Amino acid sequence: MATGTKHVTEQLGRVVIRFAGDSGDGMQLTGDRFTTSSALLGNDLATFPDFPAEIRAPAGTLAGVSAFQVHISDHDITTPGDAPNVLVAMNPAALKSNIGLLPKGATLVVNADEFEERNLAKAGYATNPLTDDSLAAFTVYEVPMTSLTQEVCKEAGIKPRDAERSKNFFALGLVSWLYTRPIDPTLKWITQRFGNSGPVAEANTRAFRAGYHFGETAELFTSNYEVRAAPFEPGEYAQVTGNQALAWGLLTAARLAGLSLFLGSYPITPASDILHELSRRKEFGVRTFQAEDEIAGVGAALGAAFGGSLGVTTTSGPGLDLKSETIGLAISLELPLIVVDVQRGGPSTGLPTKTEQADLLHAMYGRHGEAPLPIIAAKTPSHCFDVAIEAVRLAVTYRTPVILLSDGYLANGAEPWRLPDLSAMVPIDPGFASEPNDVAEDGASSFQPYIRDPETLARPWAPPGVPGLEHRIGGLEKADETGNVSYDGQNHETMVRWRAAKIAGIAKVIPAIEVDGEDDAELLVLGWGSTFGAINAGVARARARGRKVAQAHLDNLNPFPLNLGEVLHRYPKVLVPEMNLGQLSKMVRAEFLVDAKSLNKTQGVPFLAGEIEDAIIELLEGEA
Amino acid sequence: MTTAIPLTTRKDWTSDQEVRWCPGCGDYSILAAVQMLMPDLGVRRESTVFLSGIGCAARFPYYMNTYGLHSIHGRAPAIATGLATTRPDLDVWVVTGDGDALSIGGNHLIHALRRNVKMTILMFNNQIYGLTKGQYSPTSEVSKVTKSTPFGSVDQPFNPISLALGAEATFVARTHDMDRAHMQETFRRAHDHKGAAFVEVYQNCNVFNDGAFAEITGRDVRASMLIPLVHGEPIRFGAEQERGVVQRPDGQLEIVNVADVGEDALLVHHEAQADPGLAFALSRLANGPHEPTPIGVFRAVERPEYGEEMSRQIVRAQEQRGVGDLEALLRSGSTWTVD
Numbered sequence: 016m017a018t019g020t021k022h023v024t025e026q027l028g029r030v031v032i033r034f035a036g037d038s039g040d041g042m043q044l045t046g047d048r049f050t051t052s053s054a055l056l057g058n059d060l061a062t063f064p065d066f067p068a069e070i071r072a073p074a075g076t077l078a079g080v081s082a083f084q085v086h087i088s089d090h091d092i093t094t095p096g097d098a099p100n101v102l103v104a105m106n107p108a109a110l111k112s113n114i115g116l117l118p119k120g121a122t123l124v125v126n127a128d129e130f131e132e133r134n135l136a137k138a139g140y141a142t143n144p145l146t147d148d149s150l151a152a153f154t155v156y157e158v159p160m161t162s163l164t165q166e167v168c169k170e171a172g173i174k175p176r177d178a179e180r181s182k183n184f185f186a187l188g189l190v191s192w193l194y195t196r197p198i199d200p201t202l203k204w205i206t207q208r209f210g211n212s213g214p215v216a217e218a219n220t221r222a223f224r225a226g227y228h229f230g231e232t233a234e235l236f237t238s239n240y241e242v243r244a245a246p247f248e249p250g251e252y253a254q255v256t257g258n259q260a261l262a263w264g265l266l267t268a269a270r271l272a273g274l275s276l277f278l279g280s281y282p283i284t285p286a287s288d289i290l291h292e293l294s295r296r297k298e299f300g301v302r303t304f305q306a307e308d309e310i311a312g313v314g315a316a317l318g319a320a321f322g323g324s325l326g327v328t329t330t331s332g333p334g335l336d337l338k339s340e341t342i343g344l345a346i347s348l349e350l351p352l353i354v355v356d357v358q359r360g361g362p363s364t365g366l367p368t369k370t371e372q373a374d375l376l377h378a379m380y381g382r383h384g385e386a387p388l389p390i391i392a393a394k395t396p397s398h399c400f401d402v403a404i405e406a407v408r409l410a411v412t413y414r415t416p417v418i419l420l421s422d423g424y425l426a427n428g429a430e431p432w433r434l435p436d437l438s439a440m441v442p443i444d445p446g447f448a449s450e451p452n453d454v455a456e457d458g459a460s461s462f463q464p465y466i467r468d469p470e471t472l473a474r475p476w477a478p479p480g481v482p483g484l485e486h487r488i489g490g491l492e493k494a495d496e497t498g499n500v501s502y503d504g505q506n507h508e509t510m511v512r513w514r515a516a517k518i519a520g521i522a523k524v525i526p527a528i529e530v531d532g533e534d535d536a537e538l539l540v541l542g543w544g545s546t547f548g549a550i551n552a553g554v555a556r557a558r559a560r561g562r563k564v565a566q567a568h569l570d571n572l573n574p575f576p577l578n579l580g581e582v583l584h585r586y587p588k589v590l591v592p593e594m595n596l597g598q599l600s601k602m603v604r605a606e607f608l609v610d611a612k613s614l615n616k617t618q619g620v621p622f623l624a625g626e627i628e629d630a631i632i633e634l635l636e637g638e639a
Numbered sequence: 640m641t642t643a644i645p646l647t648t649r650k651d652w653t654s655d656q657e658v659r660w661c662p663g664c665g666d667y668s669i670l671a672a673v674q675m676l677m678p679d680l681g682v683r684r685e686s687t688v689f690l691s692g693i694g695c696a697a698r699f700p701y702y703m704n705t706y707g708l709h710s711i712h713g714r715a716p717a718i719a720t721g722l723a724t725t726r727p728d729l730d731v732w733v734v735t736g737d738g739d740a741l742s743i744g745g746n747h748l749i750h751a752l753r754r755n756v757k758m759t760i761l762m763f764n765n766q767i768y769g770l771t772k773g774q775y776s777p778t779s780e781v782s783k784v785t786k787s788t789p790f791g792s793v794d795q796p797f798n799p800i801s802l803a804l805g806a807e808a809t810f811v812a813r814t815h816d817m818d819r820a821h822m823q824e825t826f827r828r829a830h831d832h833k834g835a836a837f838v839e840v841y842q843n844c845n846v847f848n849d850g851a852f853a854e855i856t857g858r859d860v861r862a863s864m865l866i867p868l869v870h871g872e873p874i875r876f877g878a879e880q881e882r883g884v885v886q887r888p889d890g891q892l893e894i895v896n897v898a899d900v901g902e903d904a905l906l907v908h909h910e911a912q913a914d915p916g917l918a919f920a921l922s923r924l925a926n927g928p929h930e931p932t933p934i935g936v937f938r939a940v941e942r943p944e945y946g947e948e949m950s951r952q953i954v955r956a957q958e959q960r961g962v963g964d965l966e967a968l969l970r971s972g973s974t975w976t977v978d
Contacts, residue, residue, distance in 0.1 A: 055975050200973065247977040253969060267965055277725050297956035299963030302724060302949055307750040311717035314710075314747070318690075318721030321708055322729070326721065344711050434969050479706035479729055482685040487654065487701050489709025499656065500701065 023238040024195060029088030030242055031096030032190065035113045036105030038071050038081045041183035046083025048187055048204065052196040054254040054431050057244025058087040061548060063095035064427040065620065068284070068367045075137040080112045089243040093548035095428070097623040103186050105129065107138035119152040124189065126182065128161035156235055160185045167225040168218045177214060181222035188226025195241045198227055250433040257396035257425035260432065261355065262292035264403025265327055266299050271404065272411055272443035274325040276301040279315035281308055281334060284367040285423040286357040289329045309337035313354065317341055320350045323447065323478030325407060327353040332361045332374050335381070342416050343382045344490045346514065349474045351410035358422040360619050369619025370423035372544050373595035378418040379573055379602070385511045387518040389413070390572040392420040394547035397432035399425060402570060408443050413517060414473040420572070424621050425545045448475035451483055464488055464498040472517035522574040528582055532565025537635055539586035541611065543569040543599050546592050546622055553627025564631055572599070580607040590614055590634055592627055644683055651684065652677040654704040665816035665842035666695060669763065670702055672822040680830055687730045690719045692739040695770050696763040699734040713744025716751035716760065723757045724946035730830065731758045737778040738768050741797050749806035754945040755834035761826070763840050764799060767848035780927055800922035800937055803837040804915045810834065811918065812936040815841035817856045821934065828936055834944045841928065854929045868921065868935035873905035876931065884924070892920045894931055910939045
C-alpha cells in the first residue's frame with residue numbers, strides 16, 4: 016500500500032479541470048467518466064466538450080487536439096468555468112493549444128513521455144516547454160503516463176503498442192486520485208463497456224488503477240483535494256447531455272399525446288446523437304428513418320404527421336436550410352411537425368463541432384411568403400427535455416410546425432438533472448377529427464378541413480382512415496374552410512391573416528417571462544438559449560460588485576411572452592448577450608422599440624461569465 | 640371490427656372538383672382509368688391516399704374522392720415514405736411526372752424504390768415540362784428544341800425503366816394513355832405488388848409535346864410498335880405476331896422475324912427473375928418512342944417491404960425488452976439520490 020508521503024486532503028469549493036489530448040487519445044471519454052464519478056459524488060457540475068471536426072487529424076498536430084472541460088463544485092454552478100484550474104495535457108500540441116486558457120498559478124499535469132523532439136516539432140515548439148522555463152507561472156507535474164501504462168500492462172502480457180491506447184485511463188486514474196473521486200463506478204463501467212476479461216478491459220483497468228496509485232505513492236503531489244457534494248433539492252438525479260434529454264423528451268411527449276413517434280433525419284453534427292438515441296429505443300414504438308437527405312427527413316416526418324403520427328426531424332444549420340420548403344408546406348397544411356435545429360457555427364458548413372446561436376433569424380424568417388411558426392429554445396442540457404415536450408404540445412394543439420433550437424454546447428454538455436415526476440405531467444390531446452364538421456345546403460353532412468377551432472384557430476387533424484372525412488389538401492393556397500384550391504386574392508389575405516393570428520395567439524398560453532432581480536435594477540440582461548449559464552454567473556458577479564442587475568431568459572422566441580414588452584421597458588438599460596451578431600436584440604428592438612444593447616460572440620465557444628460581467632459593468636459605467 | 644367493403648362505382652371515387660387539365664390532355668384518360676379501376680380493387684376510399692408533388696400530373700389527388708396530399712416539387716416519394724411506414728393499413732399512391740420524379744425528385748424516387756416502401760408510383764411521362772409551359776425534361780430526346788433550349792437540348796435523357804431497375808426496384812412496368820384496359824391491368828398489378836411499384840405511363844401533352852408517342856401508341860401502329868410483355872410467354876408482337884425478341888449468344892437482345900428463327904428461339908418473358916439483367920436489356924430495346932417498345936411488367940419480384948421490416952424491429956424489441964418504460968429509461972444511466 017501507500018509507502019510514500021502522507022498526503023493532506025484539502026477542501027475546495029470548486030475546480031475546473033480540462034483534459035486535452037490528441038483526437039485519438041480518448042479525451043472525451045476520459046472527461047465523461049470523470050464527470051460521472053463527480054455526479055455520483057453529488058457535485059454540481061457543467062461540462063464543455065470541445066473537439067475538432069476532423070475525426071482524426073494527423074496525430075500530434077494542433078488541428079487534432081480534442082479537449083473536455085468539466086467544472087465541479089459544492090454549490091450551484093451554471094457554466095463549465097471561465098478558466099481551468101487544472102490542465103491535463105497528453106502531448107505538446109494539447110499543451111500549446113490550451114495553455115493560453117490557464118490563469119497564473121494553475122496546475123499542469125503533462126504526459127512527459129510525449130514531449131520528445133518529433134511531437135514538439137509537430138506542435139511548433141522550438142524548445143521543450145518542460146525545460147525552457149516557459150511554464151514557470153504554473154505548477155507542473157511531469158508524469159510519464161505512456162511508459163507507466165505500458166509497464167503495468169506488460170505484466171499481463173499486453174503489447175506496448177496496445178497498452179499505449181490505455182494511457183487516458185492512467186490520466187483518469189491520476190486525476191481521480193487528485194480529486195478523491197470514487198474508483199468503483201469507473202471500474203464497473205470498464206467491465207460493462209469492454210467485458211470482464213480480454214486485453215482491452217485488462218489494460219484499461221490496469222492503467223486506471225496505476226494512475227490512481229501513482230498519485231497516492233509518488234512523492235510528486237503534496238496534497239489531494241476534495242470537492243464535496245453540492246446542496247441539491249432532494250430527489251433522484253441523473254447526468255444528461257442535451258441531445259439525450261431531447262430524445263427522451265420526445266419519447267415522453269409522444270407517450271403523453273398517445274402518438275407514435277416518427278423521426279426522419281439525416282446524420283449531421285451535432286444533432287446525430289438524437290437519431291442514435293431514438294434508434295436504440297425501438298421498444299417505445301419509435302420509428303427512426305435515416306433518410307437519403309435532409310429534405311427527405313423532414314418530408315417523411317410530415318408524411319407521418321399527415322398519417323396521425325408525431326413527426327419529428329432533427330438537424331443542424333445546413334439541414335435547416337434544406338428543410339425550409341417543407342416547413343413552409345407544413346405551415347400551409349397546418350399539420351403538427353417538430354423541427355429540431357442543434358445550431359452550430361455557420362454559414363455553410365461553418366464550424367460543425369462548435370457552438371453558435373446564429374439560426375434564430377433563420378428560424379423566424381427563413382421561408383418565403385408569410386410563414387410564421389412557433390420557436391422555442393433550450394437553455395441547459397436538461398432543459399432540452401422540457402422544451403421537447405413543450406414543442407410537441409404547441410405543435411399538436413395548434414397544428415403547426417415548431418422549431419426547437421438547441422446548440423452544440425447544450426447537445427454535448429452534461430449536467431445533473433433531477434428526474435421529473437412523469438405521472439404529474441399533463442397529457443397532450445391530439446384531438447383527431449372523428450366526424451363531419453359541416454352541413455351542406457342540401458342537408459348532407461360534410462367535412463371541411465379548414466374550419467377552425469374558435470379558441471386556438473387550429474384546423475382539424477384528420478388522418479386517413481375515417482369514412483366521411485376524405486379530403487384533399489396541399490401547398491396551393493386553400494379556400495377558407497373548405498381547403499379547396501383558391502387563387503382568389505381576398506381569400507389569400509384571409510388565409511395569411513388566419514395563419515399569423517393562430518401563431519400570435521399562442522402567446523396566450525405560454526408562461527410570462529420571469530425576472531430574477533429587483534424592480535429598481537439599473538439594467539436587465541435578456542438572454543435566450545444556452546447563454547443562460549454564463550449570463551447567470553456573470554450577473555451574480557456583477558451583483559457581487561454591488562450592481563443592481565436583473566436577469567430574464569426567453570424560452571419562447573416566437574411568439575414572445577405577453578409581458579416581455581413591459582419587462583423590457585421596466586429597466587433603464589437592456590443588455591442582450593448572444594452567440595451571434597445580435598439577432599434577438601434585433602427582434603426586441605423591432606417589436607418593442609427598446610434600445611437594447613447587443614453583446615456578441617461568435618468564436619465557437621460559449622460566453623465566459625467574466626465576459627458577461629465586464630459587459631454589464633461597462634454598460635453601466637459607460638454613461639455614469 | 641371489420642365490415643364488408645362497400646360496393647362503389649366510379650362516381651364514388653370522383654371528387655367534386657372541376658378537372659382543370661388542358662382539353663385533350665392524356666391525363667384525362669389516366670384519371671378515368673384509375674377512377675374506374677378503384678371499385679374493382681377491393682379497397683376503401685377512406686384507406687386510400689393519393690399523394691403528389693408539383694406539375695400537371697400532381698393535380699391528380701384533387702380529383703380523387705379519397706384522402707389526398709398535393710405536396711411540393713419532387714418530394715412526394717419522401718412524404719409517402721413517412722406515411723406508408725407509419726400507416727401500413729393505407730393504400731398510398733404517388734402520382735408524379737417526368738420532371739417531378741426524375742429531375743428535382745430523382746433522389747427520393749430511387750431511394751423509395753431501393754427501400755421497397757409500400758407505395759404505387761404512377762409516373763406520367765410526357766417528355767416535357769407542361770405546367771411551366773414547355774421546357775425540355777429529363778426524358779426529352781437529345782436536340783429537343785424548347786423555350787429553354789432554342790438551339791436544341793444537349794443532354795442525354797433518362798430511360799425511366801432502366802433507372803428504376805438500376806435503383807433496385809421490385810416492380811417496374813410501362814403502359815400508355817391510349818389503352819385503358821392495359822393501363823388498368825398494369826395499375827392493378829402495381830397496386831397488388833408488395834412494396835414500391837413503379838409504373839411509367841406514356842402520356843401525351845397535346846399542348847407542348849403533341850404526338851411524342853404517336854409513332855408507337857397510335858391505334859394504327861400499335862400492333863407493330865408495342866411489344867407486350869407477358870409473364871411466361873414468348874416475347875412477340877406485330878399484327879400477325881410475326882415479330883419477336885431473341886437473345887443473341889453475346890447476351891444482347893434483338894428483334895427478329897419469327898419466321899426466320901422459329902417460335903422456340905424466342906425469349907420467354909420472366910418478370911420474377913431475381914437478376915434484373917434481362918429486364919434491363921428489355922428496357923434498352925428501343926432507343927425512344929419511335930422504335931418497337933416493350934410495354935407491360937418488366938420486373939416483379941418479392942423482397943421484404945421497408946415499413947414491415949421497420950415494424951418487425953419494433954415488435955422484436957418489445958418482445959425482448961418489454962414495451963418501453965419511461966421511468967426506467969430516465970434511469971438507464973447512473974443515478975443518485977439526494978435526501
